[in-house]
Amino acid sequence: MADGVIGGDCFDSRRSCKLGGSSSQGKTPILDQLESPQKIAAALVNQGYLASERISQVVYLAGRLNKPVLAEGPAGVGKTELAKAVASATGRKLVRLQCYEGLDESKALYEWNYRKQLLRISADPSSQWGQMEEDIFSEGFLLSRPLLTAITSSDPVVLLVDELDRVEMETEALLLEVLSEFQITIPELGTVRAGSQPLVILTSNNTRELSEALRRRCLFLHIPYPSPEREKAILLARCPDLPDALAESIAQVARSLRGMALKKPPSVSETIDWARTLLTLGVERIDQEFFSDTAHVLLKYQADIELACKELAAGE
């Protein structure tokens, strides 16, 4: 059993509750919905996510080549949203690993349930060591963390590893085995192979260069700020009451702001907030005065607000 391979279903009996294994019986098979970029785009639109051609193309490739997607781009362009939308569009469960500084394998992969092991030993001190050892290092004593959960789930899931650039360089290495082989090696137990192929989406705000090894294993998807046309479409999808012309103006102001040397350019979610502000206030056209009154919705630094007001008042 030392180097045995455990299929995903071996785990189910004991931990189905922890895995939240919702059964997918009756749902259409996932692969059907990932069969062409156009279908993916349409499915994502149904979830309220307007994917560019490139995004749906990469998601399609990820499904076909069984490779993780590394989505990189400025904060607030909808990288995390993409994973959520893909999950709900395909009817898969979303398993999310939020990264932070100090994340380690006991939080990302698995951890032995130390207390339960101790209880097991002290409950029956008379039993044979050999048998006990085999017992306390079995699946029942394993606490599964997001990566193991995603791998052992009997239904295919969408695994979101969010803000990967926050973890240390060394921690990244934990992911490599999962990303390329879709398996996890537990020394005491053997290698756990994926029962079903998860669709993996990693996001990064690029505050740090990710390692070459990780990049090599992924499909790279750079998501820039949307073009004014696409941003307008996003605004209209999110705020259906918004007049067409106003949405266009909002998108143009946002594009203009992103061209300035701001500390923090407005994200898509902030332009949506701004659009909602306009709707609530019943504004029909944007002018300078109104912009400076509501700039704090879009911009989060006083220095940025001052700069933007000055630049927009200067005309050219």
Added chain:
Amino acid sequence: MLSLLTDFVEELRTAGVPVSMVETIDATEALAVIDLADRSALKTALGATMVKSARHLEAFDTAFEVFFALDRPPPPQESQSSPVLPSEASSEGGSAGGGASLAEALAAALGSQDWGALSRLVEQAVEELAGMTSGRPVGGAYYLYRTLRRLDLDLMREMLVEMMEMEGSHPGIGEDALAERLRSEQVDDLLERLRRELMAEIRRRLVADRGRQPVAATLRSPPLEEVDLMHASESQLRRIEELIGPLTRKLAARLARRDLHRHRGRLDFRRTVRASLGTGGVPLDLRFRSLRRFRPEIFLLCDVSGSMATFARFTLQFTYAMSARFSGLRAFAFVDGVDEITHLLSPGLRFGDVAQRIFAEAEVVELDGHSDYGNALSRFSDRYAGELTARSTVIIAGDARNNYRDFDAQPLARAADTAEAIYWLNPEPRAYWNTGDSLMARMGAFCAEVYEVRNLSQLEHFVEELADHRRRPPARRIRPSVAPSVR
């Protein structure tokens, strides 16, 4: 297709995009599942499998345009009957008038966003105005310049602005300076689109004339990491600055001790046993020592003299980005005097203002404004050396050119004894060190290491090395106390 792909990979590698064997295989697999007739799908598939960093996207785009150029632009049949027919426009005027009427037609197509007409007009413009001759060893930029000059962009801009004003533009926007600005940005966008289309057409013709590889070679620009910081252009500098942020974060991670990524310290045996009394001696609850966070202290000294202007801008940007990560960072600027600039780097300020304030408020110039390392370092020693501890790392960025003035090594020697280490970053090529008024060897003798940092990849190298030094601090070198010999 396969040989085209390997040629393409070859070209990417030459252009500085690291494409591994595995990635090439991935690309081949991706080609098998996409619609090869769809050019944008092809581009996405190749891009996603072979380019893994945003900074290589531009090189990829250029190479792709050359290698997978459309032989002919698709004939835009549906708009064949548009009001401005290219043939009419060209037959009316001579070669000079042709430029003007073409410009007008182009402006009309841009203004009404008739992309079909635009691509036909672009083709005609290149045909008539670029004056491309076969076999001439000139890059595409030259032809683009010629075409644009004869089209008179300023005039086109005026026409476009006028067209937009006529339309009354947006019902969603008030009529004031804000609207004016948005309008002018829209025009910029349209002209940029024209520029791109022209370039694409010129490239297409160049490829047809000379073949793929030679054209790709002329269009290649050095990868950003290799650009010399002393001679970088404004736009290169701006893009380099974007990459500094990630780098400082890496440096921050490297400087903090390795075990920092364990959240908790070692097992606290005494407290664990004490706690186990509550559970009948079974240590159910493990207790750990709290980990003392290691806070590196960095003293960063930047030469901001005139000769270092470009490099100083870069080091200051680096310092500025670092100050957001380290609470323990203290920054100093010097020319022939030295002053602390840490307070000028507060996160609320923008970098442009910071650079201005350094010269306005900090006393970096004492005498005549030419670098004087001797004076600057002794001032530093007088005023701040008392604050150096064994935990401090000193980083000096400068060319070590003393303008033939006296140099007293004492202050530097003292700093080297107190601080954990001194690192020197020199933006000059190694071959120029110790020539003329450069005192690199004399000053370098007190440093743990001197690095040539002329481009981004060398700075990255420094950051990497720093980590190794910290893991295994080098045996303290025996330093000559007064007159160090030349290394």
